[in-house]
Amino acid sequence: MYRILVTGIGGNVGQGVLKNLRKLNEDFFIIGINIQAVSAGNYLCDKVIKVPYAYEDGYVDAIKEIVKNEQVDLIIPTTDFETLYLSQAKISNLVTSPYDTNAVFVDKYQTYLNFKKCDIPFAYSFLPSEFHKEPKGDYIFKPKQGRGSRGIVINPSDLSSFSDDDYMGQKYIEGKEITSAFYVTKNGDLHGVISMYRTLVNGTTDSCSVTNDHEDKIIEIIKNIIKNFKVRGSCNVQSRVASNGEIIPFEINGRISGTNSIRSHFGFDDVRYIIEEYLHNTEPSPTNIINGSAMRILTDVIYPGVLEIEDVKGQTIKPILF
CATH class of the missing domain: 3.30.470.20 (ATP-grasp fold, B domain)
Incomplete structure (x- = not known):
């Protein structure tokens, strides 16, 4: 057995x-x-x-x-x-x-960085502190680690709760x-x-x-x-x-x-x-x-x-x- x-x-x-x-x-x-x-x-x-x-x-x-x-x-x-x-x-x-x-x-952020090095497609991603540099459009913010597809916020009005240590931004793909x-x-x-x-x-x-x-x-x-x-x-x-x-x-x-x-x-x-x-x-x-x-x-x-x-x-x- x-x-x-x-x-x-x-x-x-x-x-x-x-x-x-x-x-x-x-x-x-x-x-x-x-x-x-x-x-x-x-x-x-x-x-x-x-x-x-x-x-x-x-x-x-x-x-x-x-x-x-x-x-x-x-x-x-x-x-x-x-x-x-x-x-x-x-x-x-x-x-x-x-x-x-x-x-x-x-x-997920490390996935983005590593895939980029290997020329593997991946949704454009960034840290919350970098959001002011991003072009206009729809974005989602989510935990960098684990959690599957949970904890996602689309176009949040307040970014103060999203730290670079725990969260990442990602271009929303329709x-x-x-x-x-x-x-x-x-x-x-x-x-x-x-x-x-x-x-x-x-x-x-x-x-x-x-x-x-x-x-x-x-x-x-x-x-x-x-x-x-x-x-x-x-x-x-x-x-x-x-x-x-x-x-x-x-x-x-x-x-x-x-x-x-x-x-x-x-x-x-x-x-x-x-x-x-x-x-x-x-x-x-x-x-x-x-x-x-x-x-x-x-x-x-x-x-x-x-x-x-x-x-x-x-x-x-x-x-x-x-």
């Missing part, structure tokens, strides 16, 4: 990974970790352990202890900061790109948003790409549709990324389609992303590729992209007889999904 540790099970990324692992119908013992003892992801895990935030001093030591005590065979990180700090600590059995790559990808997941093998080869138009609610995908409208341009950008940065496993680049048809990335996630639960049904099963490569030591299955669309709905996880939700962590009762 393989023992797999999945981080961030309180979020949609971690829960997608858990669902895809269960879909494989293999003999896994899944250990979920989260900053809360109880979340919606608990019902998909065999064991759940509460840990500190990734940026807190005790986080890495807590993970090392879990890996040792639980005899973990594989770690799949699902948040930006966990990916960053675990790769920096060189935790064994971790599926991720090296720390140097993650340090660039987790900081046009459709495309999210493109890609998988890079242990050997550094591009295994496959899937792109979807999408709409977001509260920073996460609400609906999406598979597209190959701009496949050649997107693959060219991804190949350039892989050429200049050591990338391993599943990553995601988010772009806008400008009015002239140009594809302009504005963010990259150096980890598996939130649409993993959707795209596995459209021929791009990156969780399966991870298991095949890192547990079974086999070549990942071929991608077979098919057309389709998806929309997310709210699901209730019901625990009959459990008096307080905090008690779920000690229960073996199977929940009802509704």
